[in-house]
Amino acid sequence: MxxxxxxxxxxxxxxxxxxxxxxxxxxxxxxxxxxxxxELMLNAVNINFxxxxxxxxxxxxxxxxxxxxxxxxxxxxxxxxIALIINIYRRFATVSVDDVDQLKY
Amino acid sequence: MLAASVVGFSILSVLDRRIxxxxxxxxxxxxxxxxxxxxxNYQFLAAVQLVLYAGxxxxxxxFSILLTSQINSRLDRPKLSHVLSGIFAAFGGIALSVxxxxxxxxxxxxxxxxDVNMRTIGLHLMGTGADGYALPFEVISILLLAAxxxxxxxxxxxxx
Numbered sequence: 001m002x003x004x005x006x007x008x009x010x011x012x013x014x015x016x017x018x019x020x021x022x023x024x025x026x027x028x029x030x031x032x033x034x035x036x037x038x039e040l041m042l043n044a045v046n047i048n049f050x051x052x053x054x055x056x057x058x059x060x061x062x063x064x065x066x067x068x069x070x071x072x073x074x075x076x077x078x079x080x081x082i083a084l085i086i087n088i089y090r091r092f093a094t095v096s097v098d099d100v101d102q103l104k105y
Numbered sequence: 106m107l108a109a110s111v112v113g114f115s116i117l118s119v120l121d122r123r124i125x126x127x128x129x130x131x132x133x134x135x136x137x138x139x140x141x142x143x144x145x146n147y148q149f150l151a152a153v154q155l156v157l158y159a160g161x162x163x164x165x166x167x168f169s170i171l172l173t174s175q176i177n178s179r180l181d182r183p184k185l186s187h188v189l190s191g192i193f194a195a196f197g198g199i200a201l202s203v204x205x206x207x208x209x210x211x212x213x214x215x216x217x218x219x220d221v222n223m224r225t226i227g228l229h230l231m232g233t234g235a236d237g238y239a240l241p242f243e244v245i246s247i248l249l250l251a252a253x254x255x256x257x258x259x260x261x262x263x264x265x
Binding site: 007008010011012013015016017018019020021022023024026027028029030032033035036037039040043046047050051054055056060061064065067068069071072073074075076077078079080082083084085086087089095 | 162
């Protein structure tokens with residue numbers, strides 16, 4: 001019953017989610033909020049993979065594994081990003097990208 | 106309803122100026138997305154989404170928020186030019202891709218749905234045959250190890 005939801009709806013949903021994430025990356029100057037926007041964009045891509053896999057090729061599992069791998073990469077990326085953010089905060093006492101303007105002391 | 110909660114909470118999480126609330130809205134978005142996966146009968150992926158995103162990444166984000174800012178601190182109001190360009194880019198992209206998607210007719214393959222249970226996932230993930238994903242699996246494990254070691258190295262106090 002649930003698979004009567006058309007594929008277009010899922011794709012429109014993931015499009016909206018992706019561009020909301022893009023909006024979050026663009027309008028915020030805080031590193032953590034930008035990271036949250038990037039997570040939203042990755043999730044939108046995952047929804048797309050899973051929806052295409054489910055609706056168009058239900059006998060194969062490429063989209064499923066792609067989504068798994070994207071999730072793992074997102075976890076690694078978040079770990080590295082938060083290590084960087086904490087290091088930046090320790091050095092500059094801020095997490096705003098406008099105030100972090102030095103590559104090297 | 107799941108879709109409405111995904112979109113609504115993601116808008117809230119982007120636009121809320123209290124950063125901790127934004128993180129909690131992000132948690133709601135991720136839980137709703139895992140509900141979508143449940144609806145499409147990918148139970149394993151939904152569980153991974155719940156555990157990794159909702160359990161891991163959001164906790165990590167909240168941790169770093171608490172380490173780097175006060176709980177009640179509000180973000181600065183973004184500059185008007187940033188808001189305008191961001192809204193322009195977002196709505197332009199939405200309009201472009203939605204019109205493109207809606208004009209395209211997808212032709213699904215007529216085949217029986219595969220029952221995605223743990224056994225098939227495991228066999229595919231470690232298989233080296235035509236439908237095997239052993240190489241990406243190993244690459245992702247190396248990447249995770251490198252990322253963990255790298256982040257520990259970055260975050261430790263430099264002794265220079």
